[in-house]
Amino acid sequence: MTSTSQSKLHASIEHYFPYSNVRQYQDLFVNAIFEAVKDRRHILIEGSNGLGKTVSALSACLPVAKEHDLQIVYAAKTHRQHERVIEELTAISRRQSVSGLYVRGRTEMCLHPFIIRHAPDAISAMEICELLKIRNQCQFYESIERRNERFSELRKHIASHPYAATEVREVCRAEGFCPYELVKKALTGVDVVALSYMYVFDPTVRGAFLKHLDKPMDKVMLVIDEAHNLPETAVGIASDSLTAFAVRQAQLEAEGFRCDVADFASKFRALIERTSARAEKESYISPQSLIEDLTKATDMGDPQAFLEEMHETGSLIKQQLLTQGKYPRSYTHRVAEFLLRWLETSGDVAYTHVLSRYVSKAGPPSSRLEVVALDPSKVTEPVFSSVYCSLSMSGTLQPLESYVKMTGLPISTVCQAVPSPFPREHILCLVCSGVTTAMEQRTPQMYNRIIKRLTEVVHNTPANVGIFTAPYEVLEKLLDAGIENSLEKPLLYEQRGMKSRENEHLIGRFKSYAKRGGAVLLGVQGGRSSEGADYPGDQMNSVAIVGVPYAEPTPKVNAQIKYYERCFPGHGREYGYVISALKKAAQAAGRPIRTLEDRGVIIFLDYRFATQYCQQYLPLWIRRGIKTLPDQDNALKNELARFYGSKKDYE
Numbered sequence: 097m098t099s100t101s102q103s104k105l106h107a108s109i110e111h112y113f114p115y116s117n118v119r120q121y122q123d124l125f126v127n128a129i130f131e132a133v134k135d136r137r138h139i140l141i142e143g144s145n146g147l148g149k150t151v152s153a154l155s156a157c158l159p160v161a162k163e164h165d166l167q168i169v170y171a172a173k174t175h176r177q178h179e180r181v182i183e184e185l186t187a188i189s190r191r192q193s194v195s196g197l198y199v200r201g202r203t204e205m206c207l208h209p210f211i212i213r214h215a216p217d218a219i220s221a222m223e224i225c226e227l228l229k230i231r232n233q234c235q236f237y238e239s240i241e242r243r244n245e246r247f248s249e250l251r252k253h254i255a256s257h258p259y260a261a262t263e264v265r266e267v268c269r270a271e272g273f274c275p276y277e278l279v280k281k282a283l284t285g286v287d288v289v290a291l292s293y294m295y296v297f298d299p300t301v302r303g304a305f306l307k308h309l310d311k312p313m314d315k316v317m318l319v320i321d322e323a324h325n326l327p328e329t330a331v332g333i334a335s336d337s338l339t340a341f342a343v344r345q346a347q348l349e350a351e352g353f354r355c356d357v358a359d360f361a362s363k364f365r366a367l368i369e370r371t372s373a374r375a376e377k378e379s380y381i382s383p384q385s386l387i388e389d390l391t392k393a394t395d396m397g398d399p400q401a402f403l404e405e406m407h408e409t410g411s412l413i414k415q416q417l418l419t420q421g422k423y424p425r426s427y428t429h430r431v432a433e434f435l436l437r438w439l440e441t442s443g444d445v446a447y448t449h450v451l452s453r454y455v456s457k458a459g460p461p462s463s464r465l466e467v468v469a470l471d472p473s474k475v476t477e478p479v480f481s482s483v484y485c486s487l488s489m490s491g492t493l494q495p496l497e498s499y500v501k502m503t504g505l506p507i508s509t510v511c512q513a514v515p516s517p518f519p520r521e522h523i524l525c526l527v528c529s530g531v532t533t534a535m536e537q538r539t540p541q542m543y544n545r546i547i548k549r550l551t552e553v554v555h556n557t558p559a560n561v562g563i564f565t566a567p568y569e570v571l572e573k574l575l576d577a578g579i580e581n582s583l584e585k586p587l588l589y590e591q592r593g594m595k596s597r598e599n600e601h602l603i604g605r606f607k608s609y610a611k612r613g614g615a616v617l618l619g620v621q622g623g624r625s626s627e628g629a630d631y632p633g634d635q636m637n638s639v640a641i642v643g644v645p646y647a648e649p650t651p652k653v654n655a656q657i658k659y660y661e662r663c664f665p666g667h668g669r670e671y672g673y674v675i676s677a678l679k680k681a682a683q684a685a686g687r688p689i690r691t692l693e694d695r696g697v698i699i700f701l702d703y704r705f706a707t708q709y710c711q712q713y714l715p716l717w718i719r720r721g722i723k724t725l726p727d728q729d730n731a732l733k734n735e736l737a738r739f740y741g742s743k744k745d746y747e
Contacts (some may be wrong), residue, residue, distance in 0.1 A: 530727025
């Protein structure tokens, strides 16, 4: 590992940095963060894998947080990232007294069998939990009052050390206490709280979380890991959808509970079906026209008043279901909630409204209405403007100025990109000419040519190979074209609608081949396999990026481009279309390069990656040594042989 003297770190950081060596450029990274947060400024910083971003962020933020009585809220997307925070805090705690908690949702923490069986989402878990507590039917909650002294001892202990959520849960299982209540009580005074984006950026969840945190937002130092995910997450938080199936269930539910909204739900469903019959796969729907048509069809009078009353009816149904010991889902409540959101956003240019047709899991075609948010800053800016300061970091953030504008960070935000510590000889980046997944060129001949190039990659890579395509359509066309029969190694591939556990099992199987000849993982850019997993060492030697993952030009995508063009003239297509695609490609490209000892080859199978236009959106560590190959057989084979050695060398 490349290292430098630790003396390059600021003296305040040295008290917390737990390792004897500092990686190349890590001092630039950690010092830049410290100087920014010390001056109470927001910082947006790009640093590649292998730089040690987590420990750098903690070591830079902790001295400032301690001095000013701040709490560090560390927001990340995946459980592994949260666990990494606790691991690094544990290392730091050997030098300085620090504490930290990794917070997970009630559904993941709860030990009560009824909630485990019947509450798949946070809201239902909360409602069931409250009812069980009122009825004195939760032994884990009841034991807190009975054994309060022991509970207080555990709270103090957990609040003074780094603890992961799973560790707290196991302690509580042994002691008979509620893990969620213990975490809530322990949050006050903890130095670092690691959690998902939702706790910080979802307004409803944030309100409840801050009550437990016992700190106002201006006493919070916010760290956002893998910050390239934030804009898409923010848009998802502000968006909503409603299926025709849910409306049908609302009708049946209202009939069963003898509510007077059954007729409304029936006519609403008929309106959706009529509109869907004459619509494209995805069509823009005038929000005002839909409400007008619905008002005429149902005689509901004042839409706002009617829907608020329907919403209250749904709440009563949920309470009755809870009383009966049943899962408290109300479709009446859901329909009213969605239509109130539809009304609220109908005159806002930061939203678009669409009707989508799709094939349901059961098989028959169905449709859904969607309220689509277009502006992530509507969700993120209120948070950034209220915290003490923030650190946003990732390996794929460039262009940094665009990110600042899209998320509503202050114009005074410090923007910096730190060089990669990876030795150049450890990474080979190639672009293949003569192949593309551009829409008009997706022909059988092109897919055969792509398979030919992929075969060269697989046959000349020592162990595992990752292949990440633009959309699922390309993945499926490669399968149809016979890619599996062309490879010498087992092929494992993602499928549409694959559940999280199924995907984890797929990745586990793929990794298991690393020491027994290798395998090929076929997935999509922007999917779980290409962003949520790491493949160090032989778990992925080479990765092939098949196509630029530009989104299909649907009404939603076009609305996004138009909105950004309105906000940032001349940059609509860039902000609303190009940047997100190239970030997905860059994330997928970085999967094999996770530690400084890794060696890997990145192959871009699309001539568009050779253009300056595309390359400007790729991280510097990728584009600094990228090489374009001619459209010739064996060009890839020769490059791979030079990098890995001949096939005999590794067989």
